[in-house]
Amino acid sequence: MFTYPAHQAADILFCKANLVPVGQDQLPHLELTRTIARRFNDRYGRLLPEPDALLLGTDGTKMSKSRGNAITLAATADETAQLIRGAKTDAQRHITYAPQSRPEVSSLVLLAALCTERDPHEVAEDIGSGGAAALKRTVTEAVNEHLAPMRERRAAFAQDRGNLRRILREGNERANAIAETTLAEVRSAMGTHY
Incomplete structure (x- = not known):
């Protein structure tokens, strides 16, 4: 219970993440991660980014697959459109x-801005007085266009379980290599070489 936030901070900081998809309930843990990064950087030099929260779920609450408010790579374009149409907005x-x-x-x-690699203020300005319907249409198009090549690759990978296991193993090896590099940088900054 007491170590979970520190473990979560390690999971975020080892890969030097700058954005973390979290819901409102995880913001205190993310703030602890930011505090750890800030204190480390103040003491040992700028090495770790202070990550920001990324998104709410489409219903305005914590993003969660079990709540059905997260857009997954496994979702079809139509499922994505339906999820975004049901997204919470305001009046x-x-x-x-x-x-x-x-x-x-x-x-x-x-x-929409992340999917189109644009500034969010520009996206909002383009939609302007189009209202929630125009916003949701813009988001749906942006997300589906952005995810289309990834979804195609995912479907191809799913056809070959052996290849999928190899890809997962290689991804795990890359993550471990990144973690080892970050740990070496941390040890060097702290002057604690073993």
């Missing part, structure tokens, strides 16, 4: 990117 017609005052709308705007 204001003019779309803006204001994460503090309009978190649900801003979450959708950010999702």
Whole structure:
């Protein structure tokens, strides 16, 4: 119970993540991660990024596969469109990117911005007074276009279980190599070589 937040911080910091998909309930853990990174950097030099929270679920609550409010690679384009159509917004017609005052709308705007590699303020400005329907249409198109090649590759990989296991093993090896590199950098910064 007491070590979980520190383990979560290690999981985030080993790969030097700068964005973490979390819900409201995980924000204190993410803030602890940011504090750990900030204190390490203050003491040993700028090495670890202070990650930011990424998105809410499509219903405005914690993103969770079990709640059915997360967009998965396994989802079809139609399933994605249905999920986004059901996403929570607000009553204001003019779309803006204001994460503090309009978190649900801003979450959708950010999702479209990330998928199109644009600034969220520009995306919101383009939608303007189009309202929630235009926002959801924009997000759906952006997400489905962005995920289409990944979904194709995923489907191809799923056809060959042996190849899939190999890919997972190689991914695990890459993650371990990244962790070892980060740990070596941390030890060097701290002057604790073993």
